[in-house]
Amino acid sequence: MTGLATVSTEAIQYVADRLILAKSQLSTRMSFLVGAVDKVGVLPGVVASLLAVSEVSHSNMFKTEYPVYLYIALALFVLYGFSVIGLLVCQKFEIYAGILEHYLQYRTNSCESSQVTRPK
Numbered sequence: 001m002t003g004l005a006t007v008s009t010e011a012i013q014y015v016a017d018r019l020i021l022a023k024s025q026l027s028t029r030m031s032f033l034v035g036a037v038d039k040v041g042v043l044p045g046v047v048a049s050l051l052a053v054s055e056v057s058h059s060n061m062f063k064t065e066y067p068v069y070l071y072i073a074l075a076l077f078v079l080y081g082f083s084v085i086g087l088l089v090c091q092k093f094e095i096y097a098g099i100l101e102h103y104l105q106y107r108t109n110s111c112e113s114s115q116v117t118r119p120k
Contacts, residue, residue, distance in 0.1 A: 004103055012107075016100035023093035030086035033079060047073075 004012060 009104065009107060012100055012104055016097050016104065019093045019097035019100070023090045023097065026086055026093070027090040030083045030090065033083040034087065
């Protein structure tokens with residue numbers, strides 16, 4: 001916080017606005033990805049399919065070395081992992097923007113209180 005004293009108010013406000021905008025955009029994109037995996041039921045469907053295929057795989061029908069369903073499950077897991085990491089980054093952006101907004105409010109209040117003239 002002491003380092004922010006040398007930075008102009010406009011620069012701090014610009015960074016805070018940019019963090020809020022970046023958080024909003026990243027959150028929207030990651031929500032679409034996580035929503036597609038969770039809400040549509042892709043991940044539960046894949047897990048159920050994997051369980052069903054693992055029961056059927058005891059027959060000679062699925063005796064390939066690297067089954068396709070394993071690649072699909074791995075791709076969805078990686079997609080879901082990136083989405084969760086992206087949402088965690090959104091939380092950090094929101095925290096940093098809140099800190100900057102709080103500092104700007106503090107700076108504004110301290111400047112206003114120092115400019116108030118006291119009655120004689």
